[in-house]
Amino acid sequence: MVMGMNPFNNSQQPNLGQVNDATLMALSQQGNPNFSHAALLEQASAQQQMQRMATEKNIEVPKVNFYPSRHANPYKARKQDINQAYKLLAPTKRAFFDPRRLFRHSKYMYNKDTAVCCVDGCNVKQLIQHDNLYARITDEESGRTLWDMYWQNPVTGEPEAFIAREGVTSGRKMRATYCPEHLHLYHLLCRWEDQQDVEDEMKPSRFRDKIKRGVSIVTVPISTVTGVDTGPSHPMITKYESFFAEISADARGSNGISMQHYTNPVTGDNDITTITFDMRMFQKELMEMNQPNPAFQDILNQQAQVLAPAPTIPEAVMEGMQ
Ligand SMILES: [Zn+2]
Known part of the structure; x- marks a missing residue:
């Protein structure tokens, strides 16, 4: 069976198994970062191998005509790729008036x-x-094959x-x-959705939604983030541990420093941490510190008259404000 339909292009485009390496290279550099050259090669070789098997063994094999989006905006390109993948991967339905669909709910x-x-x-x-x-089809990042990832029972390890x-x-x-071929596209789809979830999670609107639903953002001390349960920490993180400890201590005392953690919705790991220094908050806090409340200032002034020599006012103010 040959699926020669591509719902996204009316003009006939060659499928990936037929184009040459130069075309693949050009395609991989057309601004769609979802399709690295390696991923395209992998897909093309999967198609070639399936076609070869078709001719050798007379097995009916499909041809998946997925064609990566050429949208210049990588976020939109991925959205289009995801939509196209969903259409191509949707299980085939019987014709609407097929009696088996109407009477047997099949x-x-x-x-x-x-x-x-x-x-x-x-x-x-x-x-x-x-x-x-x-x-034979491997994920070009992890190096794991589709067989390893999708055809093993995760508990027993037996093929399934x-x-x-x-x-x-x-x-x-x-x-x-x-x-x-379809499983390879499914694998790519899952990866794109993961990437999209991570990016969406970082949008400011997502934070607003969470706050509307009564979710507050709590600062997690970095010691628990880099703890045992989050897996091995990277050497680069270990190097900055004392820095993070200092930052999180200071963040408790000042609104000018904030630390935010973005959790990966899939793995639950803390993938991204950002630290923000807000100069406006620092200046505001400094102003407040230098302007003690009038009642307290009166007491200080009285003390200054009673005691001689007068204590240095700024220091006393600082202590009084704690
Ligand atoms: Zn298929």
Whole structure:
């Protein structure tokens, strides 16, 4: 089965398995950071291998025509890539008037066998027996294969079919899976969504939403952040530990210093810490410190008249204000 439709481009674009290396290089530099050259190569070689298998073994294999967004804004490019991936990964539904859909509530075309791709009906069992492509497609960052990441039971470590879901990343589990090409796209989709979540979490509007819902931001002393439960700390962090301790101590005494931690919604780790020095707050606090309240100033002045020589007023003021 060949899927020759690309919902995003009316003009016929070659699929990644057919274009040459120079085209891939050019594509990887078109301002879409989601697609590094390595990721494109990986996708292209997956397509080539599946096509080769198709000719060698007469196995029906799909062709996934995903084409990366060329939007100049990386955030929008990723959004478009995510949308396109969702469309391409959605399980194939039966025609609306198909009697099986109407009377047997069997909405999906491929929902009976966990060895069949839910999009194209490609028989994955045959593919694996002939040549396990899942084990040949790797994540270019972690170096782990799709086989390691998605086809193992996380508890027992035994091989287990990846189960597709009705809503791609959510929804009911189907009795179907993804073929290597679709699973690769699924893997990229998950990664883009993670990246987007992390970026969204840092938007100021997200903070406002949290505060509206009664969530307050509590400063966590850095000693607990770099503690045992957060995993091994980086040597660069260890180096600055005393600095962070000082900062968090000072942050308690002044509104001009604030430290914020951004937690990764997926791993729960504290990924990003920012420290803010607010000069306006420092100046305001300094002004307040230099202007004791009038009643206290009167007492000080009286004391100055009684005692001779007079104590140095600024110091006394400082103490009195504590
Ligand atoms: Zn497929």
